[in-house]
Amino acid sequence: MIQRADSNTEDKPVKGKPSGSMHKAGADATPNDWRKQYDIPGYADYYAQKRDESFLKKLSNRFELNMVRHALRRLSTRFPVQTSLDLPTGTGRFLPVISEFSGDIIAMDASPAMVSRLQLNDSSAAPNTTPPKIARCVGSVFEIPLPDDHVDIVLCSRLIHHLPDAAARLSLFSELARVARYGMVVTFFDAGSYCGMRRNARAKRKQKLNTRHAISRKELIANAKSNGLTFIGANALLRFHTEITAASFTKDR
Numbered sequence: 001m002i003q004r005a006d007s008n009t010e011d012k013p014v015k016g017k018p019s020g021s022m023h024k025a026g027a028d029a030t031p032n033d034w035r036k037q038y039d040i041p042g043y044a045d046y047y048a049q050k051r052d053e054s055f056l057k058k059l060s061n062r063f064e065l066n067m068v069r070h071a072l073r074r075l076s077t078r079f080p081v082q083t084s085l086d087l088p089t090g091t092g093r094f095l096p097v098i099s100e101f102s103g104d105i106i107a108m109d110a111s112p113a114m115v116s117r118l119q120l121n122d123s124s125a126a127p128n129t130t131p132p133k134i135a136r137c138v139g140s141v142f143e144i145p146l147p148d149d150h151v152d153i154v155l156c157s158r159l160i161h162h163l164p165d166a167a168a169r170l171s172l173f174s175e176l177a178r179v180a181r182y183g184m185v186v187t188f189f190d191a192g193s194y195c196g197m198r199r200n201a202r203a204k205r206k207q208k209l210n211t212r213h214a215i216s217r218k219e220l221i222a223n224a225k226s227n228g229l230t231f232i233g234a235n236a237l238l239r240f241h242t243e244i245t246a247a248s249f250t251k252d253r
């Protein structure tokens with residue numbers, strides 16, 4: 001199931017969002033249609049490059065990488081981290097950051113197109129560090145094809161805010177907690193931030209199809225607790241303003 005990654009693909013860059021992706025979906029689109037867009041031809045290329053399109057996007061990406069770095073550091077100061085799982089890895093945006101803490105990484109995603117477009121030689125990797133061993137793998141967060149306690153830590157970034165129902169969010173936590181030996185970092189859209197409040201107010205007015213959902217810290221922490229995880233801290237990309245936030249949890253042993 002798990003294959004060692006060797007090199008980057010040599011696909012040609014794609015400019016702009018490919019047709020059929022979520023913002024062009026029709027009125028009959030459902031909240032779960034966002035998932036299918038990742039396998040649309042050209043979408044993985046678009047995703048891999050979209051944060052390089054402007055100065056602001058580059059800056060925001062840098063802030064987000066730092067946010068996750070901070071949350072991973074919170075875990076790595078508590079126990080030795082050797083192995084990790086990046087799920088969903090997308091096109092591997094966070095691999096350079098994870099490799100600062102873990103030498104052995106499994107990069108997993110439900111979309112084969114995204115996994116095959118993994119950026120493994122990202123120039124933002126910390127200089128003078130031993131190159132990480134990265135295994136790429138296709139798999140769903142709801143049925144992770146790994147045994148219990150298989151990795152030391154898990155990073156789950158930019159997925160939970162796409163899940164519209166609380167039951168799905170709970171089962172995501174249950175699977176992540178099963179495969180993590182020590183703990184995890186989960187990014188989520190914080191309903192208590194300015195942007196989160198605005199999003200939820202708009203969703204109430206049903207102005208448009210909502211493919212992203214801001215949730216409360218209370219729900220997140222309760223979900224984690226019911227799966228044997230203890231919340232140890234959270235940091236937002238821009239405190240009180242932006243909704244994207246990284247929360248760290250340790251596994252009760």
Ligand SMILES: C[S@@+](CC[C@H](N)C(=O)[O-])C[C@H]1O[C@@H](n2cnc3c(N)ncnc32)[C@H](O)[C@@H]1O
Binds near residue numbers: 142
């Ligand atoms: C917004 S991207 C985030 C990727 C990466 N974490 C990042 O921040 O760049 C969401 C990813 O979730 C993946 N995905 C959707 N449903 C999934 C599932 N059930 N299990 C695993 N991955 C899933 C998609 O294929 C896509 O790559």
